[in-house]
Amino acid sequence: MTDLALRSVGLRKTYRTKGSPPVEALAGVTLEVRSGERVALLGRNGAGKTTFLRIASTLLRPTAGAVEIFGVDVDQHPERVRPYIAVVPQEGKPFFHLTPREQVYTYLRARGLSRETGKARAEAALEAMGLTDFADRLAITLSGGQRQRTMVATVLATEAPFLFLDEPTIGMDPFARRSVWASLRALSRRGSTIMLTTHYLDEADELSERLYIIDRGVVRVSGTSEELKRSVGGTLKVHMPGGAAEIERFRSFGRCVPDGTGLTVIAAPERLGELMGVAVAAHLTATVGPVTLEEAFLNVVGRSIDEE
Amino acid sequence: MRSESVGWPRPFQGLTAFLWTEVLVQAHEELAMATSMVVQGVLLVFVWILDPTLIGVALLGAVLFSMFTMGQRVLNEAAYLRIDHKANELYLAGPLTAEGYFLGLSAGVMIVYLPPVVIVGILAGLVVHLTLVEVGLLIVLAFGVWVCAASIGYIFSTAFRENRAIWAYSSLFFNVFGVLPPVFYPLTKFPVALRPIVLLMPPSAAAAILQTAIGAVRPPAGEITLAAVGLVVEAVLLFALAVYWARRTARER
Ligand SMILES: Nc1ncnc2c1ncn2[C@@H]1O[C@H](COP(=O)(O)OP(=O)(O)OP(=O)(O)O)[C@@H](O)[C@H]1O
Ligand SMILES: [Mg+2]
Numbered sequence: 351m352t353d354l355a356l357r358s359v360g361l362r363k364t365y366r367t368k369g370s371p372p373v374e375a376l377a378g379v380t381l382e383v384r385s386g387e388r389v390a391l392l393g394r395n396g397a398g399k400t401t402f403l404r405i406a407s408t409l410l411r412p413t414a415g416a417v418e419i420f421g422v423d424v425d426q427h428p429e430r431v432r433p434y435i436a437v438v439p440q441e442g443k444p445f446f447h448l449t450p451r452e453q454v455y456t457y458l459r460a461r462g463l464s465r466e467t468g469k470a471r472a473e474a475a476l477e478a479m480g481l482t483d484f485a486d487r488l489a490i491t492l493s494g495g496q497r498q499r500t501m502v503a504t505v506l507a508t509e510a511p512f513l514f515l516d517e518p519t520i521g522m523d524p525f526a527r528r529s530v531w532a533s534l535r536a537l538s539r540r541g542s543t544i545m546l547t548t549h550y551l552d553e554a555d556e557l558s559e560r561l562y563i564i565d566r567g568v569v570r571v572s573g574t575s576e577e578l579k580r581s582v583g584g585t586l587k588v589h590m591p592g593g594a595a596e597i598e599r600f601r602s603f604g605r606c607v608p609d610g611t612g613l614t615v616i617a618a619p620e621r622l623g624e625l626m627g628v629a630v631a632a633h634l635t636a637t638v639g640p641v642t643l644e645e646a647f648l649n650v651v652g653r654s655i656d657e658e
Numbered sequence: 659m660r661s662e663s664v665g666w667p668r669p670f671q672g673l674t675a676f677l678w679t680e681v682l683v684q685a686h687e688e689l690a691m692a693t694s695m696v697v698q699g700v701l702l703v704f705v706w707i708l709d710p711t712l713i714g715v716a717l718l719g720a721v722l723f724s725m726f727t728m729g730q731r732v733l734n735e736a737a738y739l740r741i742d743h744k745a746n747e748l749y750l751a752g753p754l755t756a757e758g759y760f761l762g763l764s765a766g767v768m769i770v771y772l773p774p775v776v777i778v779g780i781l782a783g784l785v786v787h788l789t790l791v792e793v794g795l796l797i798v799l800a801f802g803v804w805v806c807a808a809s810i811g812y813i814f815s816t817a818f819r820e821n822r823a824i825w826a827y828s829s830l831f832f833n834v835f836g837v838l839p840p841v842f843y844p845l846t847k848f849p850v851a852l853r854p855i856v857l858l859m860p861p862s863a864a865a866a867i868l869q870t871a872i873g874a875v876r877p878p879a880g881e882i883t884l885a886a887v888g889l890v891v892e893a894v895l896l897f898a899l900a901v902y903w904a905r906r907t908a909r910e911r
Contacts, residue, residue, distance in 0.1 A: 404747075404910070407747075407751040408750075408751055408908075408909060409747050409750065409751055409908075409909060409910060410909060410910045410911075411909050411910070411911050428908070428909060429755070432750070432751060432752055432753060433752070433753040435751055435752065436751065436752055437747055437748065437751040437752075438748075439744035439747040439748060440744075441744060442743060442744035442745075442747060442748055443742065443743045443744070444743075445679070445682075445683045445743065445745070447682070447683050447684075447686045448679070448682055448683060452679075452682060456675060456676075456678065456679040456682070457679075457748070457749075459672065459675035459679075460672040460673075460675040460676040460679060460749060460752075460754050460762075461672055461752050461753050461754065462672045462675075462753050462754075501748075504748070505748070508752070510752075514751070
């Protein structure tokens, strides 16, 4: 056993389906996750996030390369890895004719937990996911977000050493999402390693200690949220409706991104006063905000789109 | 490293818990339990009208046929849970073994659909005046047929990528194999030349053995040996294949 919870080296996956051309979903992914770390995989639709998660969680065989979980090769010894992992599959659903309480409890029992532990953990997970009021209603009568909360509760209640969550908070309201974040933080404090995918960049920012941006099957960038934001080239973004026509006046301040008739300038705080002066002179109104992970993401993935 | 189950997973860890999950999941379908007997009921009425002296044979056939069509439910359920719920991913990426998943699901289906079969079985026992030994034989044969059917059902369930495609085929296979061969009617009414074929199909093989045991038919000893050996070999091989296949398909390629 090593201090590394996950190690992926040159992981490749090509899907071959009869009657359609092969798809190279992963083109050599190398990454590491330390024990107890919370890591997010970001990427556009079809980037390869689910493919990576499914290989790492023993549900899909790679074409080449290898993944180790706690030092064990997942492809060679899946049966040795499985007791230590739990997965929220993308688009997974709870059993429709069980209640959330039954769903969580029976799943824990099927994982070999005792009655007492199963009961206690199920109650705690239902409570943490705000499901207490719906815990005895059949899942078929629950809303989409409530069902998703049930799935997440099911998996978090395992307290498995390695948790894979594929878009765990999809369709959840802001309160529910925050409950998931809190539970994941608590689990990682107690030693669980967490790898999740998400399209909510605020979630990735808030929750993960490290991010990997995957694009067309390769890791483009990795780092902390702060590092990625810094890579954008400034910490403030200034948006000016109708500013696109005046783009030349702002080039010296930093990256200028026109969107329609509007213009966004990424700038350093020291030059904000000067920039505002130019905006006033050009009769433009400006709103100022911090650079977010979204700019970093658009920057990284946008660059790779430009390279096409 | 923390874990709820340190070390190697035991072969069927969590199986019983998953089995009861499946029972809970299925048990709400009261209507499905009732409709699981419709084909058998219709065939029993046919036999009653055509030749009431064969009703005992037909009742025993109904038990075996019912066990065989449970394979169809396994097929539908396994495919549905995998495709619509991703339940396989939830369970297989965990300590429950692939064969535990297959067996738990199949046994759960059996338990839910067993009560009406038991009623038909008791009816058959009363009509045919089965001895204790014959009752034991009926149970063993019914179990053998179920093992074959569940194995076939699970193996086939992995072949589909969408549920719509399954509805068209699954009932066909299980009904044709169960209705056309001599399951509800005596083996001796079936052409001698074609008998080896039906004696190698699990439900008709089991029916041939039962019919012989209760003295309803007197086929050559070779035919019964073929049926018995065939059924045992098929049950063992199909089960082993299903376990192998469950493990193999736990990971997609
Ligand atoms: N079973 C499959 N057969 C063939 N191609 C597949 C299969 N699953 C995924 N792909 C392809 O592999 C690529 C990566 O898919 P993947 O599901 O890993 O993307 P993702 O990053 O999870 O996307 P999303 O954000 O939409 O969930 C895509 O081009 C997809 O079309
Ligand atoms: Mg995905």
